[in-house]
Amino acid sequence: MKLLVCIxxxxxxxxxxxxTDNQTKFDSIGVQWIINPWDELALxxxxxxxxxxxxxxxxxxxxxxxxAETEPTLRKCLAxxxxxxxxxxxxxxxxxxxxxxxxxxAQKEAFDFIICGIESGDYNSSSVGGMVAEFLDTASISSVxxxxxxxxxxxxxxxxxxxxxxxxxxxxxVLIVQKGFAQEPKIPNMRGIMMxxxxxxxxISAVDANALTEYTGFRLPEPKAKVKMVSPDQMxxxxxxxxTEAKVL
Amino acid sequence: xxxxxxxxxxxxxxxxxNFEVASYASKVAESMHCPAIAVVMGTMEDSEIERLGNYxxxxxxxxxxxxxxxxxxxxxxxVVQQVVVQENVTIVVFPDNNEGKAIAxxxxxxxxxxxxxxxxxxxxxxxxxxxxxxxxxxxxxAQVRINSPLKIVSLAINSFGLHEAKTPNRIVxxxxxxxxxxxxxxxxxxxxxxxxxxxxxxxxxxxGGRGMKGPENWKPLExxxxxxxxxxxxxxxxxxxxxxxHEEHVxxxxxxxxxxxxxxxxxxxATQHVAGIxxxxxIVAINNDADAPIFEVADYGVIGDAAQILPKLTEAFKAFxxx
Ligand SMILES: Cc1cc2nc3c(=O)[nH]c(=O)nc-3n(C[C@H](O)[C@H](O)[C@H](O)COP(=O)(O)OP(=O)(O)OC[C@H]3O[C@@H](n4cnc5c(N)ncnc54)[C@H](O)[C@@H]3O)c2cc1C
Ligand SMILES: Nc1ncnc2c1ncn2[C@@H]1O[C@H](COP(=O)(O)O)[C@@H](O)[C@H]1O
Numbered sequence: 001m002k003l004l005v006c007i008x009x010x011x012x013x014x015x016x017x018x019x020t021d022n023q024t025k026f027d028s029i030g031v032q033w034i035i036n037p038w039d040e041l042a043l044x045x046x047x048x049x050x051x052x053x054x055x056x057x058x059x060x061x062x063x064x065x066x067x068a069e070t071e072p073t074l075r076k077c078l079a080x081x082x083x084x085x086x087x088x089x090x091x092x093x094x095x096x097x098x099x100x101x102x103x104x105x106a107q108k109e110a111f112d113f114i115i116c117g118i119e120s121g122d123y124n125s126s127s128v129g130g131m132v133a134e135f136l137d138t139a140s141i142s143s144v145x146x147x148x149x150x151x152x153x154x155x156x157x158x159x160x161x162x163x164x165x166x167x168x169x170x171x172x173x174v175l176i177v178q179k180g181f182a183q184e185p186k187i188p189n190m191r192g193i194m195m196x197x198x199x200x201x202x203x204i205s206a207v208d209a210n211a212l213t214e215y216t217g218f219r220l221p222e223p224k225a226k227v228k229m230v231s232p233d234q235m236x237x238x239x240x241x242x243x244t245e246a247k248v249l
Numbered sequence: 250x251x252x253x254x255x256x257x258x259x260x261x262x263x264x265x266x267n268f269e270v271a272s273y274a275s276k277v278a279e280s281m282h283c284p285a286i287a288v289v290m291g292t293m294e295d296s297e298i299e300r301l302g303n304y305x306x307x308x309x310x311x312x313x314x315x316x317x318x319x320x321x322x323x324x325x326x327x328v329v330q331q332v333v334v335q336e337n338v339t340i341v342v343f344p345d346n347n348e349g350k351a352i353a354x355x356x357x358x359x360x361x362x363x364x365x366x367x368x369x370x371x372x373x374x375x376x377x378x379x380x381x382x383x384x385x386x387x388x389x390x391a392q393v394r395i396n397s398p399l400k401i402v403s404l405a406i407n408s409f410g411l412h413e414a415k416t417p418n419r420i421v422x423x424x425x426x427x428x429x430x431x432x433x434x435x436x437x438x439x440x441x442x443x444x445x446x447x448x449x450x451x452x453x454x455x456x457g458g459r460g461m462k463g464p465e466n467w468k469p470l471e472x473x474x475x476x477x478x479x480x481x482x483x484x485x486x487x488x489x490x491x492x493x494x495h496e497e498h499v500x501x502x503x504x505x506x507x508x509x510x511x512x513x514x515x516x517x518x519a520t521q522h523v524a525g526i527x528x529x530x531x532i533v534a535i536n537n538d539a540d541a542p543i544f545e546v547a548d549y550g551v552i553g554d555a556a557q558i559l560p561k562l563t564e565a566f567k568a569f570x571x572x
Pocket of ligand 2 (some may be wrong): 005006007008009036038039063064065066092095098102115116117118119120121123124125126127128129
């Protein structure tokens with residue numbers, strides 16, 4: 001089985017976000033870029049599935065739609081244990097345009113599962129996974145928290161409102177994973193980092209694709225009102241604030 | 250022309266968040282001088298569906314076959330697409346939750362309609378269509394323009410509130426033309442939550458961190474949650490240590506939640522934790538360290554020992570409910 005993990009390259013979570021060009025562009029100066037945390041968990045699990053010999057998974061590829069600047073992130077994916085990385089050479093305009101690139105690539109290679117994270121840490125669009133599935137006209141399963149194999153068949157666990165649901169998947173599918181798929185991201189070891197240098201990082205050109213949405217401006221939220229302190233002996237007062245002032249009860 | 254709202258079916262029942270998206274859709278429809286209509290998949294009584302009329306929904310299309318009691322992303326997308334076409338819909342509104350995230354992006358591709366997730370306001374302008382959403386996990390707000398004729402948005406839960414507007418809500422059956430064998434995935438087993446409230450759409454959440462000192466001290470926190478009708482959550486070190494189930498872990502690598510009220514008990518407020526809770530409407534922090542970073546994001550703070558404060562807060566909630 002061949003797995004494809006879609007990797008979004010995002011600013012580190014602790015980044016102080018700033019905008020330039022009259023507040024229309026994210027200011028990337030001094031920003032540390034990381035593998036989107038959900039994608040890192042997805043990749044961790046995909047690599048584990050390959051390494052555990054009782055699973056039918058034989059190959060793990062990663063893909064990113066982005067400019068050459070994302071290559072360090074893809075190298076890190078190789079160091080974590082992906083067999084091959086593909087960069088689709090294009091600036092990302094929106095989720096629709098990004099998903100179309102991934103779908104066009106996936107159409108040529110037969111993947112059994114395409115795995116995406118629930119959202120990118122930057123624009124939080126929660127879209128690419130579902131869109132890739134629709135472009136490919138395949139099944140998608142969202143809120144995925146686990147996968148296991150029973151007699152060659154994949155059983156996927158997802159979080160539903162009332163509990164857990166287990167789905168048997170017979171063909172190819174896009175899995176949109178969240179927390180639980182892996183517990184902690186794999187840290188690349190020295191051997192992984194050395195091996196990553198020899199692994200293929202293929203750059204392919206983008207297909208024609210338009211964007212349907214466009215970011216026109218950004219602003220930082222109003223500075224939060226200072227926290228209101230309540231004495232530990234005044235819990236009635238706190239409940240009262242929550243009811244009449246914050247209006248959340 | 251119409252605005253269509255997708256009403257998630259919670260086992261035959263409606264929840265507050267359904268009324269919130271309905272309220273939102275009606276307000277959008279009002280600004281465009283067209284009706285707000287709804288679609289409900291699966292089994293639901295008339296009397297339940299009619300309640301949508303309290304929030305301005307004038308017609309609801311019901312796809313009652315019990316096949317639709319279980320979410321199948323591809324199939325549901327096909328059905329909503331057919332409703333959009335039949336009803337000449339120009340804007341589709343989803344809840345920004347698991348089910349919205351499952352269907353809306355697919356529908357976007359299906360209909361070539363621009364999709365913006367997690368919107369937090371009414372459109373700032375309709376022509377061109379510009380709307381605002383949170384980005385960078387709540388650290389900034391963005392304006393996004395949708396350039397396609399058909400538009401899809403998903404509304405961040407708890408960002409809009411309820412707006413009553415009584416309208417008679419006509420219920421109409423819709424018969425989609427779909428092949429039910431078209432999907433390669435099917436549910437083979439289920440494990441229902443034993444009890445408690447699902448964290449992902451809880452209105453209130455009480456969450457414990459390392460300051461709780463050990464799993465044996467969780468009783469008062471659970472007691473508070475029970476009295477408040479809240480779900481329970483925890484920080485990552487707590488679930489890593491096995492004090493609480495991984496299901497409860499919120500943050501950058503855990504669940505992202507947006508309740509009305511989040512009470513953080515013995516949680517320091519690390520950026521990675523805050524990434525998962527910053528979309529909460531109101532945050533209360535209980536911590537014995539006045540310099541804990543959680544107080545920078547909290548609306549209300551209490552400095553002191555969690556073990557002593559929790560029972561007092563529980564009593565206060567009991568008294569409040571008794572009134
Ligand atoms: C890549 C990465 C991803 C991460 N993802 C997550 C994530 O998703 N979620 C997450 O939560 N963390 C995450 N973390 C960990 C995060 O950085 C913090 O370490 C973690 O959130 C701290 O948890 P805590 O607040 O429970 O514990 P601590 O930081 O130890 O804080 C405990 C707090 O309790 C207070 N306290 C102590 N005793 C008492 C008492 N008796 N009464 C009241 N208060 C008391 C202390 O003053 C302190 O503020 C991540 C870290 C990394 C590097
Ligand atoms: N530029 C990209 N290249 C590859 N995969 C991406 C890209 N952007 C998003 N994804 C994938 O889609 C998921 C959801 O991202 P988003 O729709 O941007 O919130 C991410 O977790 C990734 O798995």
